[in-house]
Amino acid sequence: MKFFYNFPEVPFIDQSVITIGMFDGVHLGHAKVLTECVKIAQKKGISSIVISFSNHPSSYFNPNLESKNSLLSPDKEKIQWIESLGIDFLFMIPFDHYIAHLPAKNFIEDILLAKFGISDLVLGYDNRFGFQRKGSVDFVNEHYSDLIHAYSIDVAKLEEEIISSSVIKEYLVLGNLTKTTSMLGRNYSLHGKVVHGNHQGRELGFPTANIELENSDKLIPGLGVYLSYLKVDGNTVCGVTNIGNRPTITKDKYISIETHLFDFQEDIYDKEVELFLLEKIRDEKKFNSLPELIAQISADVQYAKSQLTKIHIAS
Incomplete structure (x- = not known):
């Protein structure tokens, strides 16, 4: 073309x-x-x-x-x-x-x-x-x-x-990836680059890849935690993604996109990646303490891993 x-x-x-x-x-x-x-x-x-x-x-x-x-x-x-x-x-x-x-x-x-x-x-x-x-x-x-x-x-x-762009956007804002995927005919994804963050995820025991969007016009789904997978250097890696302003830790003014990748240790800073969102696990919320946050992240990871066998991951 x-x-x-x-x-x-x-x-x-x-x-x-x-x-x-x-x-x-x-x-x-x-x-x-x-x-x-x-x-x-x-x-x-x-x-x-x-x-x-x-x-x-x-x-x-x-x-x-x-x-x-x-x-x-x-x-x-x-x-x-x-x-x-x-x-x-x-x-x-x-x-x-x-x-x-x-x-x-x-x-x-x-x-x-x-x-x-x-x-x-x-x-x-x-x-x-x-x-x-x-x-x-x-x-x-x-x-x-x-x-x-x-x-x-x-x-x-x-x-x-009726399938329309406006309806799909409404579902994305709600975090309804089931409807979004069905209407698009594919998983919704975000393109961007892995950048350095404040490394607080690593300190909590869940290191994350912080993703800076390639295009600021791209619609970001509603705030929350998502089952996801990342494509980088031709590899596909599953994980959980948090989209939000991290209210328990810093209450950022901007929305961050952070993905904890399962069983993955490679350095991918400055790499171009595509992040696919599969299912919303929960809304973002403020926890009363860091131990409470860590316990919830652990539960999110376990739930996500239990769902991977039920969801098709595109190669």
């Missing part, structure tokens, strides 16, 4: 199947749309194209909105997951004044037709494009049916609940 951060200045390809959307998380609902786009393109022997955005539209309409920790999949991850579904070209354009005020008619004629030679448009059940969200499957079929075949993909559901 080839990806770009701007539209080409000149016509790009002769014929294509296109889908448009933010696709944050590239969850099972998104995959349904993207897979159909690829299927149609391959059947016709033409290119499949995704037009997405390098910033969330909400950040344009509400510039005062705090974007930190707001995305399921920052650019690097979104590119990876879209590519895995077989898309040929991905355009991650800025959602700016031009795009926000571009009428659907001009979006279709000046971009989709003129630059990409669109023959088919595939959209999610509730997806719209163009100024005031006037662009839709019905709009295309009404005005451009002689040039473009437009398709609407049915909603994807999990146990009668």
Whole structure:
């Protein structure tokens, strides 16, 4: 797959199947749309194209909105997951004044037709494009049916609940990894680098890898202790992860991500890692003493180890 951060200045390809959307998380609902786009393109022997955005539209309409920790999949991850579904070209354009005020008619004629030679448009059940969200499957079929075949993909559901990025975010904030995993179609993960902390975990008998996120826009799940595993240098190591501000010890003002790895002694400082969260064990809480905290950590570790045989760990 080839990806770009701007539209080409000149016509790009002769014929294509296109889908448009933010696709944050590239969850099972998104995959349904993207897979159909690829299927149609391959059947016709033409290119499949995704037009997405390098910033969330909400950040344009509400510039005062705090974007930190707001995305399921920052650019690097979104590119990876879209590519895995077989898309040929991905355009991650800025959602700016031009795009926000571009009428659907001009979006279709000046971009989709003129630059990409669109023959088919595939959209999610509730997806719209163009100024005031006037662009839709019905709009295309009404005005451009002689040039473009437009398709609407049915909603994807999990146990009668619509799968959407906003719903997944709500479950993540609650620490519901079961629902999150089921809707994403994969375990939720955090990319980052192992950095030095204050080594208090080691003093308590449970050394931890302190992880600094690669992208500050990545959504962090709700505070608490999680069953997890870490990928580093091609190895997979299980452990327990605490996400929080460590109220018993320091009451940090910032959220820390610390993982105690089972039976692992290697030095991984400054290593790039991916942390997968599998199940929330408990909420973060303040304990009355360090011995009480140590006893709880021991219980968390024992519980986590007892669950590992029941949970699939991706290689």
